[in-house]
Amino acid sequence: MEAILKDPGGAVIGLDFDGTLAPIVPDPASARIHPEAPGVLAELGAHVAAVAIVTGRPAATVLELGPGLADVPGLVVLGHYGFERWEGGRISAPPPPAGVPRAEAELPLLLSSLGLSDVTIEDKGRAVAVHTRRAADPEGALAALREPLARLAAEHDLVLEPGRMVLELRPPGMDKGQALGLFLAERAARSVMFVGDDLGDLAAFDAVAGSGLPGVTVCSGSAEVALLAERADIVVDGPEGVVALISELASAVSRS
The missing domain is CATH 3.40.50.1000 (HAD superfamily/HAD-like)
Structure with missing residues (x-):
């Protein structure tokens, strides 16, 4: 200072x-x-x-x-x-990575299979975020999503970024x-x-x-x-x- x-x-x-x-x-x-x-x-x-x-x-x-x-x-x-x-x-920005829209397209089915229809998907253009703050059990939903979203990110050459009641799939690097x-x-x-x-x-x-x-x-x-x-x-x-x-x-x- x-x-x-x-x-x-x-x-x-x-x-x-x-x-x-x-x-x-x-x-x-x-x-x-x-x-x-x-x-x-x-x-x-x-x-x-x-x-x-x-x-x-x-x-x-x-x-x-x-x-x-x-x-x-x-x-x-x-x-x-x-x-x-x-x-x-x-x-200024590079082109959006192809993996983001592909991962986003798979999210509704994944969330449905986990019984987590009350979470929120945010399309951020170059990334996609899943917010659990509005879910009935925000902490429980976050815990249930960590491993499945980590696998989804890896499948599409993305990384999983944790945050405050949110998990974000974004490009590495x-x-x-x-x-x-x-x-x-x-x-x-x-x-x-x-x-x-x-x-x-x-x-x-x-x-x-x-x-x-x-x-x-x-x-x-x-x-x-x-x-x-x-x-x-x-x-x-x-x-x-x-x-x-x-x-x-x-x-x-x-x-x-």
Whole structure:
């Protein structure tokens, strides 16, 4: 934090989206960014090297669920764990992997065979997610799905990404840690902060630790993911706490 405050122009501020900037909700399509987040990120973005949202969501979805984010100075959205990039109004990405639609086509029959018709399938374009939060027994459904979805992912050359009441089938070869590490090198960062809430953010925490830069990791705390809080330098109370922390940091760098 001291390095960021002394030299904000060399700092990269990385953040997850769901559970970090936007509260977790039963229906992912109903998620919305914390109303104060775009404003505080805009204030911070005017002073740091870059603000990077690193998320499993498609970049376009993040901007749709986060009105005002497109106006944040220096914002980059690394969607689909870094396979996709939004910057300056443009999205760049490789073609979607063939395995995703094939796996998605098999999901309804698989879920029916397991008696799990009350889970939700989310088509993310370059990935497909199965959410159990709205099921009668969310934890039980998650446990029942792990092995069958791992087999389905392997059959279609995908990997299974666990999260908060969700299992996601996505392409291999990139994660939040790789995405963040590449971005830090690209921007010649001199310090870094990363804020996350879920197991997929552990790779980004590792990237902060392995970067050789002064870095700080922040957990948007919840009762669902204790491991991330154990690994974090700072733990705050959900998106509300994230916004408060970013607001304090923005105020401090604007005075430096």
